[in-house]
Amino acid sequence: MNHTVQTFFAPVNSGQPPNYEMLKEEHEVAVLGAPHNPAPPTSTMIHINSETSMPDRVVWSLLNTLFMNPCCLGLIAFPYSMTSRDTKMVGDLTGAQAYASTAKCLNIWALILGILMTILLIVIPV
Structure with missing residues (x-):
């Protein structure tokens, strides 16, 4: 390594003013850091597969739980739906599809039984 000593101030008795431009440059480099690269920043693209x-x-499970909940089928379908979502986030698509299929079946039965019970509640009093 080649170390050279640079003096930023001229000697007092030389009669020349000190070189303040060099000090200003050194201060800017110290404060701002090294000069930035003029190249544009790179970006990252994330591709999501259509399988997921x-x-x-x-x-659907939440709506069945709140509105039409015969035999608690909507309430049972809700944990299956949440487990399906969690399993999908982990990456187990086969397990997620199995839980989603069970939730779908429970939701269909909850919807059919809820509609039948609603029709019966309207028809019986009339």
Whole structure:
């Protein structure tokens, strides 16, 4: 390594003013850091496979739980839907599809029984 000593101030008795431009440059480099690269920043693209976009039926299970809940089928379907979502996030698509299929079946039965019970509640009093 070649170490050279640079003096930033001129000697007092030389009669020349000190070189303040060099000090200003050194201060800017110390404060701002090294000069930045003029190249544009790189970006990252994330590709999502279409396989992972299978429905987990959480909203349908929640609506069946809140509105039409005969025999608690909507309440039973809701944990299956949540497990399907969690399993899909882990990456087990086969397990997620199995839980989603069970939730779908329970939701269909809850919907059919809820509609039949609603029709019966309207028809019987009339």
